[in-house]
């Protein structure tokens with residue numbers, strides 16, 4: 001028996017469209033309703049038959065849903081939750097896919113008092129955006145972290161766990177604040193650094209009045225793939241997860257300063273020892289199969 005029969009997806013971009021495609025593939029009897037604030041996205045969703053019904057308003061999208069998933073930037077979660085409140089069925093479970101959790105949990109609880117809210121975060125994605133960017137296998141083998149608020153019903157957690165496992169994800173239950181600290185170092189800070197170094201390289205072109213980025217190879221291009229990610233999404237993530245990001249940025253800066261000092265004082269042993277240790281850690285990720293070595297990973301899929 002499927003955990004849900006009628007799923008409503010608000011926000012039909014990379015993650016929302018991937019959920020729609022994955023549900024179509026794994027749970028074909030589930031009825032899908034979608035809404036997006038962008039009329040062009042709604043039109044595209046109709047054109048590619050992404051969902052069974054495309055609603056013109058958030059409220060119309062949720063009227064008979066038993067699961068509502070908010071797939072919008074974390075800065076828009078409060079507004080979307082307020083927009084569906086009047087039409088939300090009393091027995092519906094409300095979830096999301098936001099990249100930060102504590103702030104989203106607070107926003108949803110404030111907008112939907114009494115609703116069954118189980119925030120979630122599928123830790124899977126690409127640098128691409130929009131309804132054509134999603135693909136059905138995005139969640140296969142990837143973690144989906146649920147952060148149930150205190151007092152959340154066990155039955156709702158079980159159903160949402162079964163939903164995400166049905167899409168191919170591995171589910172973990174985590175405290176929202178711990179999630180935000182872990183993702184601050186494993187996801188948010190890497191994006192901040194990638195965005196920054198692209199700017200630094202571009203500024204050097206200006207200072208030297210010469211081509212710089214043109215001469216980049218695999219190192220720069222692999223490292224900065226995520227700098228092509230959506231500015232709205234990441235603006236919202238950094239503002240929503242400010243405290244954890246600043247804590248991890250401080251720790252990272254201290255570690256970087258130690259390396260800077262080792263370089264300045266010619267301490268080759270310190271450099272070598274750190275590189276040896278961290279290379280072993282990175283290689284263990286690959287050995288555990290946690291690396292996306294799939295040749296098609298990250299490309300748009302119809």
Ligand SMILES: NC(=O)c1ccc[n+]([C@@H]2O[C@H](COP(=O)([O-])OP(=O)(O)OC[C@H]3O[C@@H](n4cnc5c(N)ncnc54)[C@H](O)[C@@H]3O)[C@@H](O)[C@H]2O)c1
Pocket residue numbers: 010011012013014015016035036037038041071072073074076079080097098099100121122123124125126127128129130131230233237
């Ligand atoms: N991109 C990733 O790799 C990734 C991975 C995991 C989680 N997430 C999270 O998923 C969420 C969506 O990200 P995405 O990558 O799918 O972004 P996206 O830009 O591809 O899609 C977001 C969609 O939401 C729509 N939208 C924005 N505000 C809205 C509103 N008020 N009402 C209705 N629709 C609205 C936009 O028009 C857009 O189509 C974000 O919270 C993000 O943090 C992203």
Ligand SMILES: O=C(O)C(=O)C[C@]1(C(=O)O)C=C[C@@H](O)C=C1
Pocket residue numbers: 098099122123124125126127186187188226229
């Ligand atoms: O693979 C990518 O391009 C991503 O940025 C996905 C990624 C990440 O790995 O940091 C980004 C944001 C999400 O909340 C989860 C995963």
